[in-house]
Amino acid sequence: MTNGNDRIPGQLAETLREAGQTHLLRFWDSLDAADRGQLLGQLAVIDWRQFAELQRLAAAGADHAATSANDLAHASTPPMMRLRDSANAVSPAAAVAAGEQALRAGRIGAILVAGGQGTRLGCTGPKGLYPVGPVSKANLFQYLFGRLRAVRRRFGREVPLAIMTSSATDAETRQFLHDQGYCGLLPDCVHVFRQQDLPAIDASTGALLLDSPGRLALAPDGHGGMLVGLAQSGGLGWFARHGVEQIVSFQVDNPLAMPLDREFLGYHLLAEADFSTQVVRKREPAERVGVVVADDGRHRVVEYSDLPGPLAAERLPDGRLRFDAGSIAVHAFSFHFLERVAARSDSLPLHLAFKAVPFVDEEGRRVSPRSPNAIKFERFIFDLMPLAERVRVVEIDPAEGFAPLKNPAGAAADAPEHVHAALVGHARSLLAKAGVSVADGIDVELESGTILDETDIAVAIPPGTRIDRPQLISAPVSKPLEENPL
Helix, strand or coil: CCCCCCCCCHHHHHHHHHHHHHHCCCHHHHHHHHHHHHHHHHHHHHHHHHHHHHHHHHHHHCCCCCCCCCHCCCCCCCCCCCCCCCCCCCCHHHHEEEHHHHEEEEEEEEEEEEECCHHHHHHCCCCHHHHHHCCCCHHHHHHHHHHHHHHHHHHHHHHHHEEECCCCCCCCHHHHHHCCCHCCCCCHEEHHHHHHEEEEECCCCCCCCCCCCCCEEEEEEEHHHHHHHHCCHHHHHHHHHHHCCEEEECCCCCCCCCCCCHHHHHHHHHHHCCEEEEEECCCCCCCCCCCEEEEEEEEEEHHHHHHHHHHEEEEEEEEEEECCEEEEEEEEEEHHHHHHHHHHCCCCCCCEEEECCCCCCCCEEEEEECCCCEEECCCCCHHHHHHCCEEEEEEHHHHCCCHHHHHHCCCCCCCCHHHHHHHHHHHHHHHHHHHCEEEECCEEEEECCCCCCHHHHHHHHHCCCCCCCCEEECCCCCCCCCHCCC
């Protein structure tokens, strides 16, 4: 192959012939050097042995991990701890003490899942750049990184953070971190890694699709990609060098996410759990959240799309849904558990999704189908749950820790206006606990980098204060981290 990428490597050409995918080079002669290089790069990193498995799954025409009604015949909602509930078998005070001890000792690390784009929100680039601050207009990255700084401020230790990006968000995320000085986090305590892309396959022929004459139709491999991506990037070793023994994970689209909540961490630690997860109580059958179920001592998450309607609507004698432990993608793992499952090739099964995927036809015309024409593949991190010996399920109040941003303005749920209201409501609640009142209709925001809870508010604003204008409330900044003991 010449430097101009004008020739196809012989081995690659042979591989394409053996795989029956020579159509991918149909437009080769019309491509410029840049497009040829891009296409060759994509073809070179495809795992062709895995591709044969993808074709086999696609031909089967169904998600082999999908759950049927029969699978749930003997399943139930597992026992749960409820955050802040004195009736728990383990007291909240004991859990808080255990969580605080781990944070002060620097034994907790975090993974932020940030591979998604803001396309559905009507913007380009990483979803993490979408502004959500009711007063500050801080974006999701700034808001969530601030919450890590607040934990550091309280407990005197940095929380090592790994950020999972995708091919679509990696460059802009890295540039944002560089330009913003890592939003106050220590650069040495931030590890950025990219999840894999998997090819989309034509549902009728099993052929790979071209998104353009010089580019394959690829899609990120789901939030389960964090396991492979972390291991391949050296992230597990990186966490180990930082002394991390437990790792939490959370999604970039939930600014109220509280994976580092002391009580949650304490329940995880005191149970010596391999895998702990936060849930919210599902009230209505149509809510689009997966549910945590238990069957014969094993826990798993059933996606809402895999839960048959009659089972989703079934209620217990007390009126609660039979399956009501709604998964919100906030988890905690023991480091040794992640290390063990990362060494297995079969830890996370592939799930299939039938999607409408734009493609280039034989004449080079871009086609945007209105109905599903292709199969995409992804992995879900919660599929590790059945491999865990000990699982802890912790119910949280959604007003305290769940405000997902999924849909554009005007949508019925999970839209920017709902997130705005949730953040203001959460701020009002903490202010009230600190003895501060807020006039009706006034937006207030707690600066996420300095306010962890009502204790910090008491330092920032005197009890008895009434707020009657929009305000960003922040606490005085303590001495720099470098002066704190590490």
